[in-house]
């Protein structure tokens with residue numbers, strides 16, 4: 001589904017990613033961990049097409065397409081979804097209207113008819129129930145006055161509505177209390193199918209108790225320096241990252 005090959009990228013002339021190689025197959029959950037400033041969010045932003053980053057070498061293939069040549073909205077239409085570390089507030093736009101516009105925009109890109117209001121609301125209710133989101137959030141203005149936990153839950157609802165083939169969740173656990181963490185993880189697990197895949201960027205092994213990854217990778221100074229299974233996250237929790245620094249410098 002996703003093949004990242006020797007990806008190098010810089011921001012304002014400074015090299016941040018220094019040769020990332022990563023393959024994600026359908027049905028898999030990958031966790032990316034690593035110390036602050038190692039390039040995790042940069043990688044997510046580049047995959048989503050956020051401006052401001054210069055790819056200096058390498059390529060990314062997503063479902064047979066050259067991902068880096070696509071505009072951000074084309075990436076979304078191709079099935080990529082990024083949940084941001086800090087979801088934005090959009091005053092004056094209701095959550096429901098935002099979701100309807102986003103869903104229909106993606107349908108348009110795929111050559112499908114837009115959903116009418118009745119069809120859309122039916123799906124919205126089903127998905128809100130599936131990922132355990134309070135209906136009250138649907139009628140509020142997008143992310144405005146949402147608590148940190150509500151913003152993150154709302155992103156899971158967006159993910160449910162857009163049915164992406166690859167979801168990238170950047171520090172979805174930051175600022176969540178344990179119940180919100182469980183709700184968000186429950187939503188992510190509910191949406192898992194053999195046809196989609198998830199990349200979870202996290203600092204904490206506790207999230208991975210609820211979203212069990214098939215693979216764990218450590219990003220350090222812009223490179224994946226170690227990959228393993230879920231036990232690697234436990235090892236990192238116990239030992240930190242210094243032991244990896246010693247083997248990589």
Ligand SMILES: Nc1ncnc2c1ncn2[C@@H]1O[C@H](COP(=O)(O)OP(=O)(O)OP(=O)(O)O)[C@@H](O)[C@H]1O
Nearest residue numbers: 011012016034035036037038039040041042043052
């Ligand atoms: N827009 C930018 N302008 C300048 N430097 C940037 C920019 N974006 C990222 N960087 C730098 O790139 C490096 C990697 O940042 P990034 O946010 O990708 O790390 P991270 O691994 O996600 O860190 P954290 O765990 O703290 O979220 C950092 O040194 C950061 O200061």
